[in-house]
Amino acid sequence: MLRQSLMATAVGAALTVLVAGCTLQPKYERPAEPVTSTFPEGGIYANQPDASSTASNGRSANSLAAPDIGWRDFFADARLQRIVEIALKNNRDLRVSVLNMEAARAQYQITRAGLFPTIDAVADQSKQRTPKNLSFFNQTISNTYSVGVNASWEIDFFGRIRSLKDQALAQYLSLAETRKAAEISLVSSVADQYLQVLALDDLLTVTRNTLKTADESYRITKLQYDNGVGSELDVRQAQGVVEQARANLQTEMRLRAQAVNALVLLVGEPLPDDLPQGVPLDSQNLLSDIPAGLPSDLLTRRPDIAAAEQSLLAANANIGAARAAFFPRVSLTGSFGTLSPTLGGLFKPGSAAWSFAPQISIPIFEGGANVANLDLAQVQKRIEIANYEKAIQNAFREVADGLAARGTFDDQIVALQRFVESQSRRLELSDLRYRNGVDSYLAVLTAQTDLYSAQQLLINARLQRLNNLVDLYQFLGGGWIERAGDQPRPADAPVDYGSAAPAAPAAASGTSAASAASVSKLTPIEHLMPSAPQAETTARSNAPG
Numbered sequence: 001m002l003r004q005s006l007m008a009t010a011v012g013a014a015l016t017v018l019v020a021g022c023t024l025q026p027k028y029e030r031p032a033e034p035v036t037s038t039f040p041e042g043g044i045y046a047n048q049p050d051a052s053s054t055a056s057n058g059r060s061a062n063s064l065a066a067p068d069i070g071w072r073d074f075f076a077d078a079r080l081q082r083i084v085e086i087a088l089k090n091n092r093d094l095r096v097s098v099l100n101m102e103a104a105r106a107q108y109q110i111t112r113a114g115l116f117p118t119i120d121a122v123a124d125q126s127k128q129r130t131p132k133n134l135s136f137f138n139q140t141i142s143n144t145y146s147v148g149v150n151a152s153w154e155i156d157f158f159g160r161i162r163s164l165k166d167q168a169l170a171q172y173l174s175l176a177e178t179r180k181a182a183e184i185s186l187v188s189s190v191a192d193q194y195l196q197v198l199a200l201d202d203l204l205t206v207t208r209n210t211l212k213t214a215d216e217s218y219r220i221t222k223l224q225y226d227n228g229v230g231s232e233l234d235v236r237q238a239q240g241v242v243e244q245a246r247a248n249l250q251t252e253m254r255l256r257a258q259a260v261n262a263l264v265l266l267v268g269e270p271l272p273d274d275l276p277q278g279v280p281l282d283s284q285n286l287l288s289d290i291p292a293g294l295p296s297d298l299l300t301r302r303p304d305i306a307a308a309e310q311s312l313l314a315a316n317a318n319i320g321a322a323r324a325a326f327f328p329r330v331s332l333t334g335s336f337g338t339l340s341p342t343l344g345g346l347f348k349p350g351s352a353a354w355s356f357a358p359q360i361s362i363p364i365f366e367g368g369a370n371v372a373n374l375d376l377a378q379v380q381k382r383i384e385i386a387n388y389e390k391a392i393q394n395a396f397r398e399v400a401d402g403l404a405a406r407g408t409f410d411d412q413i414v415a416l417q418r419f420v421e422s423q424s425r426r427l428e429l430s431d432l433r434y435r436n437g438v439d440s441y442l443a444v445l446t447a448q449t450d451l452y453s454a455q456q457l458l459i460n461a462r463l464q465r466l467n468n469l470v471d472l473y474q475f476l477g478g479g480w481i482e483r484a485g486d487q488p489r490p491a492d493a494p495v496d497y498g499s500a501a502p503a504a505p506a507a508a509s510g511t512s513a514a515s516a517a518s519v520s521k522l523t524p525i526e527h528l529m530p531s532a533p534q535a536e537t538t539a540r541s542n543a544p545g
Contacts, residue, residue, distance in 0.1 A: 024163070030309070069287065097183075112169075117151050122150055124146045124147075146338065147337050148335055148338060171311070180303035190267065195281065199281055200259055206455045206459065207249045211246060287469070295399075298392065302391075305392055308387050312388050329361045330359070330361075338353060405464075431444050
């Protein structure tokens with residue numbers, strides 16, 4: 001009995017291995033990080049703002065990492081928050097990114113279906129005439145009726161279909177991470193464009209004030225010239241300042257209109273009239289002390305790096321499929337039903353019919369195609385390794401650049417504020433000296449022009465500082481959650497686009513048609529297969545079985 005039990009166990013295990021087969025994918029090993037273990041330190045990198053910095057205005061990240069800070073917490077401007085909210089619902093590039101992800105999900109389902117048998121119900125009638133000299137009993141017309149089921153199944157002994165399935169899964173997950181990166185980038189782009197509009201508003205204010213002052217100076221110098229107490233040189237110099245300010249005003253008005261158009265494109269619809277009141281550029285209170293962490297943190301924080309690694313996993317799985325092409329392919333086909341020469345006799349006793357046809361196909365000569373396909377798959381993997389390493393290097397560079405900028409902007413803006421104050425005082429003194437006849441009018445015009453340039457420099461520096469904070473928030477992986485404390489969504493999480501949202505098909509989600517009709521959100525892949533970590537483990541499964 002014990003021997004029989006052991007024999008039965010061994011046979012069962014052998015059958016399990018036979019059906020499950022093995023996989024010829026190489027064992028996946030994550031490439032080493034091609035960057036240093038820390039971001040640059042010392043010098044300007046050491047001068048990072050904290051909660052006590054004057055520019056923070058009492059707002060602090062409280063040591064939270066960027067992915068844990070919601071974009072509503074990062075942006076303090078209620079108007080900007082509302083615009084970002086609208087953009088996440090209406091931006092067409094983001095919508096295309098989601099639909100690309102859904103297309104990849106459908107492709108994964110198509111590929112995975114190859115692991116299972118196909119069963120079709122068939123009904124058939126055939127009528128045939130045989131020449132009389134070849135017929136039996138002068139029956140020249142014969143009829144055949146059949147009803148039954150046909151089944152076919154390729155047994156995946158060497159993991160070819162499983163490798164293709166793992167490849168399709170990794171491609172899906174890569175596009176899901178790409179969609180996540182697109183959403184994070186959209187939040188950053190909307191904020192940058194909104195800040196650009198505010199900066200142009202400030203430039204327009206400065207230019208209008210300069211034009212107003214220049215007009216008044218021109219009126220006075222022309223009046224003096226007309227009364228014979230001034231020179232034409234003073235008049236022309238004053239007129240030059242006026243015309244330059246007018247030209248700048250037109251340029252800035254044009255740039256502001258174009259900036260608003262760019263913002264509308266990002267938002268995906270005209271800006272509504274009921275937006276909350278915004279705050280000016282110099283009152284934007286963004287979180288400025290978000291910690292950078294370590295470069296290794298970027299592997300989990302940056303969706304573009306995750307997308308590159310999934311593409312590498314797809315290339316690794318493709319090698320398994322290319323290797324499996326060298327081995328035999330075994331398929332089973334069969335049918336079962338009833339067969340009768342008359343329609344009424346289909347279901348009578350004795351009409352049962354069946355067929356079973358196993359087939360094995362062994363590659364002998366393919367003209368080198370299989371070898372070339374394997375070489376191609378291995379080259380593609382090396383390409384994806386390089387792309388993955390480049391994604392890490394690019395992320396490292398972006399964060400390092402952001403930290404370098406963040407370490408300098410606060411001091412730069414303080415210096416420019418003092419510069420503007422000094423130029424304003426210089427203009428007052430030059431005007432006083434001119435009115436007292438101590439100096440020429442050229443000194444007044446020069447001081448006025450220099451003050452205008454200093455004010456423009458200050459506005460541009462404020463804009464660059466805010467853009468740097470927004471971009472660094474994105475580079476560190478922030479912008480995926482709405483509020484701090486929210487549970488982060490999976491990269492393929494459902495997205496609600498309102499009435500424009502495509503409903504998930506019943507067949508894809510495993511629900512009935514009635515329940516699918518009530519779904520207004522896209523279905524994540526967790527509903528279609530094992531959880532993403534399990535699926536990723538499958539995609540990284542070890543070498544030949």
